[in-house]
Amino acid sequence: MADAVINDMSILIGGDAGQGIESSGAGLCQAFARGGLQVFAMQDYRSRIRGGHNFYQLRLSERPMYSHSNPVHLVLALTAEAVPLHIDNIAPGGAVIFPEGLELDEETCKERGVQCFAMPLASIAEEHGSRIMTNTAALGAAAGVCEWPLSYMEDIIHQNFQAKGPGVVESNLAVAQAAYDLARQRYATAFRYKLQPLDAPPRMLINGNEAISLGALAGGCRFISAYPMTPATSIIEWMAALPPELGVVTKHAEDEIAAVCMAIGASYAGARAMTATSGGGFSLMVEALGLAGMTEVPLVVVEAQRGGPSTGLPTRTEQADLLFVINASQGEFPRLVLAPGTVEECFEAAWRAFNLAERYQCPVIVLTDQFLATSLRTLEKEAIDFSSVIIDRGELLSAEQLESLEDGYRRFAFTDSGISPRAIPGHPKGVYAAASDEHDEYGHITEEIENRRRMMDKRMQKLGAAAREIRPPKRYGPDQADLTLVCWGSACGPCREAVDLINSDGGSANLIHFSDLWPFPAEETASMLDACRRTVAVEQNYTSQLARLIRMSTGRSVDRTVNKYDGRPFSPEDIVDELR
């Protein structure tokens, strides 16, 4: 056997929907994370409840990771179909663990240097517990061949099954132990990829949706109305499961139009309110987005993109809604668009979005996608730092300020900044009516020419002030490089790992990543791009929407584009291959 590779591998669990792929994967993630390893885990699933191939891909390392990586080193194949689907993505020297009796194309495996580890998973499960514990046996076997201490698995078994009673826990423990022992005894010597626990502080395992939810909560959001839509649904679900004492009102609305309108109503009445959806639901919200823009009501919308158009690829990833969200709704009004690239950025973008929405009294869209929303990553607990969160409600009139008003309240007063001090309904001096029609300073409907011109100027002027809060793109890697990758949002992770791969292979690359996209940071972008030798826009879409936005805003063109629109996220290796 070649030298052992320690704590640097990927494991893939593949099987049919309904076979417990997700819960098995999540259990493994927890076991490794509690043993001090860093974990990055990606889910690949279909838009159906039962049947069809699903997989869960975990990458394990001693250093933080920002993406999955290919090829994998160990495949747990719960169905025969899983093997041909993934055989091309198994590293030489890697292995497939599969239930004994499954018909496998062992010839092909051998040709590719992939080892076949047959395991009597079902009979182990039956002997020590019951057949439904086959997944437990598979996980035990995986730990066995990697020689990862079973105790970490045992903790997870206790945690996951204790509600079902001590008998179920005991049986699962026995199944895991038996599979572990047999796999280790039969195959551990032949398998070079090993995992060893490290002494590390306990880390969180968290995905983008969860980080956004935590950020929104810390940012004072106490109202979310939404309509279930993959991959955004887990945001309202997470909020709904919070202890009621925290006071987060969640409303599963009758449709996305109601969802966004409820959030607008709640915000108008003084709450920090949000909605979360994907592109299809956002399409329905578009008219109301203009309502928030016109009536200057703060609004936070999370748009977790998936493959489009129309129903598209409901459970898969894409970055094809960028130009849509920047331009959505008729007419012109200010809005901000944030596109976090990592879970840390998701947390920050969420609370920041509420401050920006209240400061500029307009919609703020947080644009993510399925890959970022659902991929799990280990994260230091300190990275979610609640003490860093600021709640800044912008120009909001206090009761005392309202009390001292003399000539009536002008909700839409013309000001130098374009921002008119806001009153929350409920104070005798703060009474006003807002209208989606053009209106005067008091809010009354008018079509008068001079007023229209000044009101448009007033509203659009806010964008100039907001632009000063927009963050320029971040550079990753050396200041100067032969090749500069340019990306936005979730492509950040695979791109930065691609940069590392290129540089460790003797190449010269760096990355420019955009997390704030509107108002577009044109000046900084232009000067950063002017300093680059060769640029490549790497986007998970067909039409290179960021590259077009850059050209529109700066007159600069990127030299090349790399696009992926098959619904599967870029891996760092995909990007490197494309650039070869």
Added chain:
Amino acid sequence: MVTKVDARTYDTTVEITWCAGCGDFAILRALKLALADLDIAPHEVLIVSGIGCGSKLPDYMNANGYMTIHGRPLAVATGAKLANPDLHVLVVNGDGDGYGIGGNHFVHTCRRNPNITQIVENNQIYGLTKGQYSPTSDAGFITTTSPDGAIEAAFNPMAIALAAGATFVGRSFSGEPKHMAEIIARGITHQGYALIDVLQPCVTFNRVNTYAWYRERIYHLEEEQGYDPSDRTAAWIKAQEWGERIPVGVIYQAEGVPTYEEQVRAMEGGSPAGRLLELAKASPTEEYDRLKEQFV
């Protein structure tokens, strides 16, 4: 009783753009009377409307108002009510807004039962777009979009509200502003969602359903011997009546049904708007930190 408001408190100097004789004037008048009668001050009420002639009403009242987009005021109002249940939240919109484009929100608001009162200005036509047939236009009604007469059966708001679970279903007529003020006041006092459909002639575009047409047909339920609005079966029969005889008054009222917002556990300790005022001063970072443990 010392009252703080009379109906004039709600007056504004804004020019009203409705046609002379429009049934909406009576609704504006009745709403002011009802609010004054209940001693609700302008800052204690929020009137949400959609788009259409009647949805301009908040512009003509000195009160918190929000003229939103076509068909959506119930959803906006529901959000506002959940954010601050202390506000008296009303929705005022037309039949196209409320029953056509907003039909989905209407049905779901009925079964949701928020403490919101909706007044539908039902003139059986689209006025602001100059005379197209509406969901409540009777079959055969000739307009620019139904030149051969409307083919669909008319939408029956009373029956649909009842079927969908509304806890207060009432009807009034623009020719009787005092009666309307009473019904509106009862709707506002009702704990839960109240629908008040107001027969409101469009004097410009609807030459069929005129003041005279309605006057010939309406009769008052409160004058019906033994009519009990809490009797759901009796209400269902009254809700079907249209044509020769049209009942006005409270068709149905179920008392004691908890409102939506009363049942939201997260609102027991305060409203979202109220809590935010506290959070802006100090955040419970220790409670938040405990949430992190679920991810470890």
